[in-house]
Amino acid sequence: MGELYYQRSSALFAELDGINDDLHIEKNQPKGKIIISAPINAGSQFLRDIFYDFLLQYPEIQLDIRLSNTLIDIEAQAMDVVFRVGNTVVDNWIARPLKDIHFILCSNSQTVADSVKHPTDLCAKSAVICQPMSIWQLVNKQNDDTYDFQPSKGIRLELDEIQMLTHAVKKGLGIGYIPDYYALPMIAQGEIQHVLPDWQSKARTLFMLYRDRDHLPLRVRLFIEYVLARFEQG
Known part of the structure; x- marks a missing residue:
């Protein structure tokens, strides 16, 4: 009986020792995987080099990056760090601002842009829409007037990726909000x-969204600090 008890309990204690070792590594060593969600364009424009440079600095950390313009369920998909533009309301997550972005109206170089004097003139122009920015929210920099324009006629193309939007505008398919x-x-x-x-x-x-820093694995804390430092540098 004693020998049987020892065999069963020793396996259990070995498993507990393994769990303790894993937890020690998570808290004290910069290694393991970080799962990240980011918008497609922000990921490729602002964050790409930061991701690569971080990996070069910490060779035992892996990044699992999911680029999407869809608001995913970050809890269900077990994200460690999430980058979002605008919508940041997530219970029990900290949101740190990184960079302000403004959208402006653009057309191809051959279009006579002077024919558009006011946002109301946009109704007569072709448009290229990039989701989720289907409403063009505009503010006049001189007098703070506001105007929300939602293209409904003359929409030539709808997509969800900024680079394709810009190429379509450059080709002359319509005005875009870029x-x-x-x-x-x-x-x-x-x-x-x-x-x-x-x-x-x-x-x-x-x-940048993340959970309470006091309970984060070391690798995630290092990543958060690295991103914040890079944006503070400009």
């Missing part, structure tokens, strides 16, 4: 042109 960080370099190069330059969207902020 993030300033993406559009302004192309405007400066003459590839597209700014429509209604006195108007832009209200600031939409890119946030």
Whole structure:
């Protein structure tokens, strides 16, 4: 009887020792996998190099990155860190602002942009829509007037990816509502042109979401601190 008890209990204690070892590693060693969710464009524009440089600095950490423009259930999919633009209401998650983004109106370089004097003139123009930004929320930078325009006629193309939106605008398929960080370099190069330059969207902020830092594995805390430091550097 004693020998049987010893055999069964020793296996249990070995398993408990293994769990303790795993927990010790999680808390004290920079290794393991971090599961991350981010919007497609933010992931490829702002975050890509940060992800790569972090991995180079911590060779025993792996990143599992899920890029999507859909608001996923981050609890059900067991995310460690989530990046979102605008919508940040998640119970029991901390949201840290990283960067403000403005959307501006653009057309291809051959379109006569001067024919659009006010957002009401957009009704007569073709449009390219990028979900979920189907309503173009505009603010006048000079007098703070606001105007929400939802294209309903002349929609030539609907998609959910900023790079394709910009290419469609550049090809002349219609006016598009494009993030300033993406559009302004192309405007400066003459590839597209700014429509209604006195108007832009209200600031939409890119946030990083994560759980209470006191209970995070070391690898996740290191990642959070790394991202915050990179955005503080500009």
